[in-house]
Amino acid sequence: MQVESSPARPWLLTRWAVWSLPSRVLTSLLLVEITALGLFALDVLHWPFTRSALFATLMLSVLGVVHTEIAVGLERLRRRVTDTPHVDLSSVWTFAGAVLLPPALATIVVLVIFAHQWFRVWRSVEVPGYRHVFSTATVVLACHAAAAVLNYAGSQGLSSLGGPRELITMALAVLAYGTVNTGLVAAAIALSTSTPRPSPAQLLGHWDDNMLELGTLCLGALAALALASNPWQMPLVMAPLLVLHRAVLVRQLEEAASTDSKTGLLNAAAWHSEAARELRRAQRGRTSVAVLILDLDHFKSVNDDHGHLAGDEVLSAVATALRGEVREHDLVGRFGGEEFVVLLPELGGSSDGGIELHAIAERIRHRVSTLSVAVATPGGSLTIAGLSVSVGGAVYPDHGHGIDHVLAAADSALYAAKRDGRNAVRIAELSEMPRQRSSGRR
Numbered sequence: 001m002q003v004e005s006s007p008a009r010p011w012l013l014t015r016w017a018v019w020s021l022p023s024r025v026l027t028s029l030l031l032v033e034i035t036a037l038g039l040f041a042l043d044v045l046h047w048p049f050t051r052s053a054l055f056a057t058l059m060l061s062v063l064g065v066v067h068t069e070i071a072v073g074l075e076r077l078r079r080r081v082t083d084t085p086h087v088d089l090s091s092v093w094t095f096a097g098a099v100l101l102p103p104a105l106a107t108i109v110v111l112v113i114f115a116h117q118w119f120r121v122w123r124s125v126e127v128p129g130y131r132h133v134f135s136t137a138t139v140v141l142a143c144h145a146a147a148a149v150l151n152y153a154g155s156q157g158l159s160s161l162g163g164p165r166e167l168i169t170m171a172l173a174v175l176a177y178g179t180v181n182t183g184l185v186a187a188a189i190a191l192s193t194s195t196p197r198p199s200p201a202q203l204l205g206h207w208d209d210n211m212l213e214l215g216t217l218c219l220g221a222l223a224a225l226a227l228a229s230n231p232w233q234m235p236l237v238m239a240p241l242l243v244l245h246r247a248v249l250v251r252q253l254e255e256a257a258s259t260d261s262k263t264g265l266l267n268a269a270a271w272h273s274e275a276a277r278e279l280r281r282a283q284r285g286r287t288s289v290a291v292l293i294l295d296l297d298h299f300k301s302v303n304d305d306h307g308h309l310a311g312d313e314v315l316s317a318v319a320t321a322l323r324g325e326v327r328e329h330d331l332v333g334r335f336g337g338e339e340f341v342v343l344l345p346e347l348g349g350s351s352d353g354g355i356e357l358h359a360i361a362e363r364i365r366h367r368v369s370t371l372s373v374a375v376a377t378p379g380g381s382l383t384i385a386g387l388s389v390s391v392g393g394a395v396y397p398d399h400g401h402g403i404d405h406v407l408a409a410a411d412s413a414l415y416a417a418k419r420d421g422r423n424a425v426r427i428a429e430l431s432e433m434p435r436q437r438s439s440g441r442r
Helices: 023-044 051-081 091-100 103-125 129-152 164-192 200-204 207-229 231-257 268-285 299-306 308-324 350-369 403-419
Strands: 289-296 331-336 339-345 373-377 380-384 389-396 425-427
Touching (some): 051 231, 103 129, 164 200, 268 331, 289 403, 299 308, 299 380, 308 331, 308 380, 350 425, 403 425
Antiparallel strands (some): 289 339, 331 339
16 A cells, blocks of 8 residues: 655555545455455566567557656646546556557556556555555556457457458457446445535546547557557557647636636536527427525524535535435526526426426425534534525516526515525415525525
């Protein structure tokens, strides 16, 4: 295990952060790492290797290190703006090693690249050492999976795609590598997360991330073929790789700019923009769109009694509960303070839509009322319960023909719920005239 930084005697085993993990997580991590270490020990028994294999090992290791050095600033920034499974593009070199090299040498390529990444990238952004060791082990096992596919097909050391058979073999090797690597990381996240039902994006990364990994592996296959035919072509792989880095960073920065940092939901500006786009789509298709505005009751007392950090934990828990009670494609955002907003497309007309919207809002209200949020405070850990939320709703086109009008109708309904004693749901009436939406916290 890698040693975590500590102000005194960090080399002591008892100071390693990995031992603080839950037993099931620790057992899983150790099992993966011991398996990778055991396979490497068996692979070494096939020593000595050919000079060409040793040269390819050196070439891939050097290129992997150079790649990290060139992209070190981008990688640090990418790590700071995303908390989903991280695609660092080093699989270009590790997968090329799995294709061309005996497993022992492919493992050496992985160890060199990942050890260098730890000292140059991950340590500086405070990624725990045990996580990096686990990631290294998963890549080693992924390389073995790809090599097993190639060996089964009789194509270990594949140097060209001479026909459909070789192409299919390479595709299966890519699939094996990606499945093992992503599957092991997803399993570790599922075991360690405190979220009862983590989303697919939390476990597997976003769709774009997985397409990026697939593209990186395909680039790795091309790098392997280039190295096998003419090693001097290898530096040409670096240019498209760096372009990929910058393209991914731009996407992640755009996503970070549209996300509320405390809850992971859309922020107010991003939600309003997406909601306006969704309403225009509904206008073209002559369908309906519903809006809910939710306000946590007496949230100020949480901050006053327990501090703002405890309040942030409550907001995060409410956001998770809210996201769990609506559909995947519904737009959920935080409007600031203790206020949340949801847009739900295609809930029916004025009668059915209002009834269904009321049922969804009641389900959310009940879910929030059952929350128990464990928070750490200077005086020790405590559990915050007894939360409640007031909800107002409105439906397009019954309550307005623009997103601001529908929001205003929902806001009026929210005020009615708060006037009636809070912890209640109110849906705007057809006869209600929407007024301009107020701003600020309640």
